[in-house]
Amino acid sequence: MSYTKPQFNEKYGNFINGKFVDPIGGEYFENKSPIDNSLIAKYPRSKKEDVQLAVDAANAAKDAWGNTSAAERAAMLNKVADIIEANLEEFALVETCDNGKAIRETINADVPLSIDHWRYFASVIRAEEGSATELDQNTLSMNIKEPLGVVAQIIPWNFPLLMLSWKMPPALAAGNCVILKPAEQTPSSATLLMEKIADVFPPGVVNIIHGFGPEAGKPLASNSGVDKVAFTGETTTGQLIMQYASKNLNPVTMELGGKSPNIFFNSVMDEDDAFLDKAIEGAVLFAFNQGEVCTCPSRLLVQEDIYDAFMEKVIARTKAIVQTNPYDSSCMMGAQASNDQFEKILSYINIGKEEGAKVLTGGNACKLDGDLANGYYIEPTILEGHNKMRVFQEEIFGPVLAVTKFKDEADAIAIANDTLYGLGAGVWTRDAHQLYQIPRAIKAGRVWVNCYHAYPAHAPFGGYKKSGFGRETHLMMMNHYRQNKNMLISYDKNKLGFF
Amino acid sequence: MKFERIAITEEAAKIVEKLKAEHGELIFHQSGGCCDGSAPMIFEKEDMYLDDSDIHLGELCGVNYYMNEEQFEYWKHTHLTVDITEGRGSSFSLEIPLGLRFIIHSRLLSEEENSALNK
Numbered sequence: 001m002s003y004t005k006p007q008f009n010e011k012y013g014n015f016i017n018g019k020f021v022d023p024i025g026g027e028y029f030e031n032k033s034p035i036d037n038s039l040i041a042k043y044p045r046s047k048k049e050d051v052q053l054a055v056d057a058a059n060a061a062k063d064a065w066g067n068t069s070a071a072e073r074a075a076m077l078n079k080v081a082d083i084i085e086a087n088l089e090e091f092a093l094v095e096t097c098d099n100g101k102a103i104r105e106t107i108n109a110d111v112p113l114s115i116d117h118w119r120y121f122a123s124v125i126r127a128e129e130g131s132a133t134e135l136d137q138n139t140l141s142m143n144i145k146e147p148l149g150v151v152a153q154i155i156p157w158n159f160p161l162l163m164l165s166w167k168m169p170p171a172l173a174a175g176n177c178v179i180l181k182p183a184e185q186t187p188s189s190a191t192l193l194m195e196k197i198a199d200v201f202p203p204g205v206v207n208i209i210h211g212f213g214p215e216a217g218k219p220l221a222s223n224s225g226v227d228k229v230a231f232t233g234e235t236t237t238g239q240l241i242m243q244y245a246s247k248n249l250n251p252v253t254m255e256l257g258g259k260s261p262n263i264f265f266n267s268v269m270d271e272d273d274a275f276l277d278k279a280i281e282g283a284v285l286f287a288f289n290q291g292e293v294c295t296c297p298s299r300l301l302v303q304e305d306i307y308d309a310f311m312e313k314v315i316a317r318t319k320a321i322v323q324t325n326p327y328d329s330s331c332m333m334g335a336q337a338s339n340d341q342f343e344k345i346l347s348y349i350n351i352g353k354e355e356g357a358k359v360l361t362g363g364n365a366c367k368l369d370g371d372l373a374n375g376y377y378i379e380p381t382i383l384e385g386h387n388k389m390r391v392f393q394e395e396i397f398g399p400v401l402a403v404t405k406f407k408d409e410a411d412a413i414a415i416a417n418d419t420l421y422g423l424g425a426g427v428w429t430r431d432a433h434q435l436y437q438i439p440r441a442i443k444a445g446r447v448w449v450n451c452y453h454a455y456p457a458h459a460p461f462g463g464y465k466k467s468g469f470g471r472e473t474h475l476m477m478m479n480h481y482r483q484n485k486n487m488l489i490s491y492d493k494n495k496l497g498f499f
Numbered sequence: 500m501k502f503e504r505i506a507i508t509e510e511a512a513k514i515v516e517k518l519k520a521e522h523g524e525l526i527f528h529q530s531g532g533c534c535d536g537s538a539p540m541i542f543e544k545e546d547m548y549l550d551d552s553d554i555h556l557g558e559l560c561g562v563n564y565y566m567n568e569e570q571f572e573y574w575k576h577t578h579l580t581v582d583i584t585e586g587r588g589s590s591f592s593l594e595i596p597l598g599l600r601f602i603i604h605s606r607l608l609s610e611e612e613n614s615a616l617n618k
Contacts (some may be wrong), residue, residue, distance in 0.1 A: 020581065029598075045596070156534040157589060182587035183534075213591040234536025235567075236528050236547075237590045243548055257533025294533040340586025340600035344538060351605040357545065390605070393573040394537045420569055466532065466569075 003103055003327040004414075005033065008188070011042035014050055014210055017057035018203030023447065024049045024340045029212070031187055034100035034335040035326050037374035043187045046211035048219040051179075054207040055225040058150040058177035061113045061204030066147045070125040077122035077169055077201050081115045082197045083350035084161075085088040088112070093327075095161055098188040100335030100376065100441055101289055101325045113455060114165035120457035121169035124475045138492035144485040146320045147175030147310065148251075149227040151481060152220045154241070156232050157183035157337050158292040158397075164190055166472050167230055172205065172480040179226070180205045183218055185338050213237070224248050230295070231255070234395075253470025253480045255294060255463060258423030259429075260285075261416040262452060263406075263438065267430035269306045271493040275450075282452045283314045283401075286323055286335050287380040291399035294342070295424030297452055299392055300382075301415055305407050315361050317324060318380050318401075319372040323366050335375040336398060342376035345398030348391055349381055357385035357402070387415045393420070409434065413441045422464030426452045447469070503588075503608060503613045508557040511546040511601060513584040515541070518593050527559065527581070529566040529603075530590065539564070539581055539601045540592035573616055580604045 023044035027498050031040045044050065065315055084091055091114075092106035101110075133142045151171045153207035155163040160182060171178050182190040187210045194208055212279035217237075221229050222244035232255040245252045269278045282319055286297050302310050324333035336342045342365070349363055361380030367373065380399040383391055392402045406412040416425060422444040429435060429450070445462045448454065455461065460474035470480050519525055524544035530536045541562070548578070551566040559581060566574065586600035594601060608616060 036590060158534065181500060184595075185587050185589060212596045213589055214593050215596060216593050217589070233534045234530045234532035234590065235541050236530030236536070236539075240542075240591055257531075259535055326593060338586050340538075340584050340588060342600050343584045343586070346602050347602060348537075354607050355577075355604070388573070390577060391572060394531065395533050396537065414527075420573075438599070 001095055001329040002325065003035060004364055005038070005097055005327070006090065008041040012044070012187070012191045014044050014046055014054070015191070015198075015206070015208040016054045017207070018198065020194070021053070023047070024053075029063060029184065031185070033097070035097065035098050035375045036336050036371040038186060038371070039407065040097060043184070043191070043210040046209050046216040051209055051213070051216055051219045051223060052309070054179045054209050055150065055223050057204035058179055058207055059225055060257075062149045062177045064201060065205050066149070067361070068175070069071050070128075073173055073175065074122040074126050074232070077118050077173060080197050081118035081122070082217070083200070084115045084118070084193070085223055086110065086198060089193060091161060094188050094192050096326050097156060098186045098338055099160060102331040102334040104329050104331065105289060110162050113163045115163040117457045118169045121173040124478070125173045128475070135411065138490055140489045142487040142489060144173070144487065146381060146483045146485045148482055149176060150225060151176045151178050151179040151228045151230065152216055152223070153178060153227045153230045154221065155180065155182060156234065157185040158289060160186040160187040161193065162234055164193070168206070170472075170477040171202070171230070171481045174478045177205050177207075178211060179220060181211070181220055182211050184210065185211055190457055205212070218244070221245070222247065226250065228252065230470070230480070238468065251480070254468030255423070255470070255472065256466060256468040257294045258297050258444070258463065258467045259299055259393060259395055259419045259420035260297050260424040260426070260444065261299045261301050261419070261442070262426035263301040263305065263308060263416060263428065264306070264436055265410050265412070265429040265431060266306045268304040268428050269310060270430055275430070280313045280317050282426060282428060284317045284321075285452045286401040286454055287318065287399045290336055290378070292397050293453070294338060294445065295386070296397070297424070297426050298396065298401060299387070301399050301406050301412055302403065303412070304405040304407055305373055311403065315382060318361050321380050321481060323368065323379070325368075325372060333380060333399060336375050338377070340375060341397060342378065345400060346376050347398055348396045348398070349383070349400060352383045352389065352391035352400075352402070353384065355385065355389045357383040357389055357391055360384050360403070362399075387418055393419065409438065413438065416442050420465060421467045423467035425447065502522060502527070503557050504614045505557045505564050505581065506578070506583045507557060508583070511581050512560050514583050514597065514599060515562055516595055517560070519560070522593055525562045525585065525593070527564040528553075529570065531567070531570050535588040535590045538588065539603055541594060541601065542591065543593070546617055576608055576610050576613060577605045581594055
């Protein structure tokens with residue numbers, strides 16, 4: 001089945017205080033599709049003044065919103081989920097157009113997962129309770145969870161609707177008002193969502209600001225009217241946002257990427273069965289979403305005694321990846337999100353070669369025909385080398401797999417942990433002891449065991465080391481969006497006796 | 500002979516000069532991590548807090564270039580050339596509103612360069 005590029009308006013506004021508004025300065029930027037470099041629409045080039053409008057609207061709305069019942073908030077979150085579900089294909093098409101990813105991924109992963117995250121947070125707030133402890137016969141300590149107030153969220157372009165759906169629902173469920181800035185490369189699905197849900201929340205509760213990082217992102221992250229900043233991106237911007245937050249003494253959460261090891265022990269090849277088939281797919285998941293995933297399993301570690309046989313299968317499966325029009329259901333890997341990403345990836349493949357890595361497959365840009373010739377396609381690439389090479393240490397954010405061998409468990413753990421990051425990891429084995437001990441030894445926030453790239457709403461996700469801190473996609477995230485009010489109540493009629 | 504760890508293309512240098520005229524004194528910082536990471540970013544000099552953990556790689560068009568020391572450990576055997584390309588990043592780097600992005604081209608340091616720079 002093949003789809004075509006969806007229709008867009010000529011230009012869109014920011015969504016502030018329950019309605020779409022033009023940017024105050026009247027400036028817009030052009031957003032193009034990485035599929036064929038064609039124009040999508042113009043979006044606001046917001047500045048400090050636009051950000052302030054959103055911050056003011058959110059602050060005006062926060063007291064009333066913070067006092068709504070969990071039942072009311074849950075009903076609204078569920079309504080958003082229903083609206084996205086009723087328009088699933090439309091959201092999927094817009095996402096594919098804006099980001100370049102294959103339509104089979106947006107239809108089967110991005111949009112359904114987004115829907116589920118709204119439902120998950122709608123449900124958990126209905127079951128959640130505070131706590132009360134009788135400290136002694138006459139003293140009660142009572143903990144009530146209160147919202148922070150106004151939360152700023154800055155999200156990346158690799159999963160635009162899904163990253164929005166990881167960040168917004170827990171903040172709203174916790175009773176906060178939100179100002180979200182989508183990445184300037186991918187403003188479309190957030191805008192479509194606001195069009196569809198414009199009337200669901202009271203004005204000011206949900207706000208979307210478009211624009212460039214230095215002009216709109218910075219004034220949002222440093223605004224004293226904001227009570228918390230949540231960011232997904234890279235380390236330098238992460239450091240800057242923490243600096244700005246320190247001026248306001250605001251809490252932050254950071255998800256800053258990784259260089260995730262995917263480790264295959266020799267027992268995976270003990271049988272030629274469905275599990276081996278699953279394991280091979282698990283190694284090839286580096287190509288999922290064109291490799292533009294913070295947890296991309298971009299370092300493949302294979303035990304030396306199965307290395308040749310295992311890699312033969314991985315290379316064959318990688319070569320079978322179909323690269324064609326991302327709107328076509330047969331497309332397995334779409335376009336890289338932008339020209340600069342495209343250039344960066346090719347530059348990394350180059351330094352990999354210079355450092356002596358051997359190209360096992362791919363290694364070039366992928367030339368597609370017709371309008372697609374203007375898009376940004378790269379062949380899924382496997383580079384064989386060692387863990388000190390830069391292609392093993394830096395997040396390329398493209399379909400580039402760096403593979404190396406290991407001798408034994410200790411060697412696998414040493415290589416896996418020899419990285420600045422600690423976001424994800426994969427461990428594949430049929431050995432019951434390794435199934436537990438290896439994941440425990442890896443310094444990463446999420447270790448997939450005999451699976452990879454699963455992101456259910458009920459499992460916490462977040463990093464160790466330079467990958468950041470905070471845990472998303474789980475009830476745990478709610479506590480990053482609220483305060484604890486402790487009421488210490490005395491039922492004793494007698495005075496202390498000091499004065 | 501003096502060796503350098505970093506260089507800049509003519510096109511990129513023009514953009515640095517343009518940004519200097521607009522924003523005043525600047526610094527480059529090499530980012531790591533996901534999305535727009537693994538790219539050089541340019542900021543107003545006072546914007547980013549730097550300390551001993553930031554290695555000074557050199558100066559391009561009068562702009563000091565820094566990288567975190569832990570990242571530097573994995574990069575120090577390579578020479579970096581800052582270039583500019585069309586694109587759109589979502590970081591706070593100052594060239595982004597121009598519809599441009601700084602990118603890095605790398606090559607291995609020669610033996611001679613390596614022994615002079617990484618003593």
